[in-house]
Amino acid sequence: MAAASDRQMAGFKDFYQFVAPTRVIAGRDLLGSTGFEFAKEGARRPLVVTDAGIRATGLVDRVVDGLADGGLEAAGVFDAVPPDSDTGAVAAIAALARERGADSFLAVGGGSVIDSAKVANVVFTHGGAPRDWEGYHGLPRGGDGTGAPLALAPLAAVPTTAGTGSEASFAAVVRDREARVKFQVGDFALIPRLAILDPETTATLPAAIAAATGVDALAHAIEGYTSREWSAHGDAYALHALRLIAANLERAVHTPDDVTARGNMLIAASLAIAPTVAGALGIAHSLAHPCGALHDVAHGVAVAICLPAAIEYNAAGGEDIAARYRDAGALLGVDAEGEEIGPALARHVRSLAESLGLPTRLTAVGVAESAIPDLVAGAMGDACTLVNPREPSAAQIAALYRSVL
Numbered sequence: 001m002a003a004a005s006d007r008q009m010a011g012f013k014d015f016y017q018f019v020a021p022t023r024v025i026a027g028r029d030l031l032g033s034t035g036f037e038f039a040k041e042g043a044r045r046p047l048v049v050t051d052a053g054i055r056a057t058g059l060v061d062r063v064v065d066g067l068a069d070g071g072l073e074a075a076g077v078f079d080a081v082p083p084d085s086d087t088g089a090v091a092a093i094a095a096l097a098r099e100r101g102a103d104s105f106l107a108v109g110g111g112s113v114i115d116s117a118k119v120a121n122v123v124f125t126h127g128g129a130p131r132d133w134e135g136y137h138g139l140p141r142g143g144d145g146t147g148a149p150l151a152l153a154p155l156a157a158v159p160t161t162a163g164t165g166s167e168a169s170f171a172a173v174v175r176d177r178e179a180r181v182k183f184q185v186g187d188f189a190l191i192p193r194l195a196i197l198d199p200e201t202t203a204t205l206p207a208a209i210a211a212a213t214g215v216d217a218l219a220h221a222i223e224g225y226t227s228r229e230w231s232a233h234g235d236a237y238a239l240h241a242l243r244l245i246a247a248n249l250e251r252a253v254h255t256p257d258d259v260t261a262r263g264n265m266l267i268a269a270s271l272a273i274a275p276t277v278a279g280a281l282g283i284a285h286s287l288a289h290p291c292g293a294l295h296d297v298a299h300g301v302a303v304a305i306c307l308p309a310a311i312e313y314n315a316a317g318g319e320d321i322a323a324r325y326r327d328a329g330a331l332l333g334v335d336a337e338g339e340e341i342g343p344a345l346a347r348h349v350r351s352l353a354e355s356l357g358l359p360t361r362l363t364a365v366g367v368a369e370s371a372i373p374d375l376v377a378g379a380m381g382d383a384c385t386l387v388n389p390r391e392p393s394a395a396q397i398a399a400l401y402r403s404v405l
């Protein structure tokens with residue numbers, strides 16, 4: 001049992017911390033009162049951050065109109081966030097916020113939009129270039145540098161996908177196109193003040209994006225629950241996220257007029273990001289990140305391809321780890337009677353992804369075998385690898401990639 005206690009995957013843990021400070025407003029018909037709610041966070045003149053696709057749906061106009069409810073006025077609308085948030089967009093958002101005299105940020109969009117607004121807020125408040133803030137816990141603090149993080153401008157998020165959980169998370173991922181990497185910025189001050197979860201925002205979401213982002217949320221719940229960073233507080237979030245995802249993901253994708261399913265998926269996504277403070281997850285994410293940075297594979301799609309292999313590998317790492325996968329499998333309706341949980345849960349997730357219309361192999365999204373050495377280097381260096389329940393070797397990571405080619 002020494003291995004189990006070394007990993008601290010059960011029992012009373014030696015140490016953990018947990019935060020979930022975002023004020024969440026969830027329900028129907030909330031977009032008309034964005035100003036009333038955001039005023040309570042001190043916002044008067046927010047810069048609205050979105051992308052061209054979301055703006056074309058008319059959703060941004062509804063949100064901007066809703067600002068008047070609290071006597072707020074939009075400082076402007078930045079609608080040019082690219083599909084992968086990048087350093088250029090982040091710098092442009094911060095510059096526009098300064099130019100227009102904004103005092104806060106209102107992000108309306110998916111993970112790229114929200115992450116861009118979060119890092120732009122850091123640049124807006126503290127100056128510098130986006131990549132200057134790479135890393136965790138590096139934002140300016142009071143006292144001798146060990147005090148409270150200096151406050152950023154108020155930021156509210158209206159997620160338009162049910163997946164990343166960025167509306168309630170500690171970190172943001174930004175792409176540096178020249179360096180061909182995605183880097184992370186994470187600190188407590190980056191956690192949005194307010195998240196507005198209204199299923200109207202996902203009414204026009206294409207099925208392929210609802211599927212990919214939904215499986216990303218599923219991966220956050222499973223990897224958060226099985227991470228070395230697990231905590232009793234986090235377990236409460238992860239396990240209820242799994243219940244909601246089990247009951248609502250397929251409905252939300254296949255019957256998009258099902259408001260209940262879409263609303264519950266928004267809630268599930270915001271719960272699923274909470275289990276680990278820094279959003280440090282596990283190797284499904286380590287394997288997926290370089291697929292995005294090097295080969296432009298959408299995050300949720302890459303996660304969906306890699307998650308079953310990661311589950312099977314991790315669950316074979318010891319009884320204490322397998323016990324956690326059994327908990328997750330039970331909530332997802334996996335019948336592992338007479339079988340190891342790893343293969344059973346992996347098969348369940350793979351067939352779920354297939355039923356949602358997602359690709360299940362890397363070659364289907366343009367990643368060839370020759371790419372593996374660079375992918376392995378990226379995955380081994382990823383922060384999520386450090387908190388994975390098993391410590392993988394480079395050879396094992398390469399084998400995992402080959403298993404999903």
Ligand SMILES: [Fe+2]
Pocket residue numbers: 164216217219220285299303
């Ligand atoms: Fe993710």
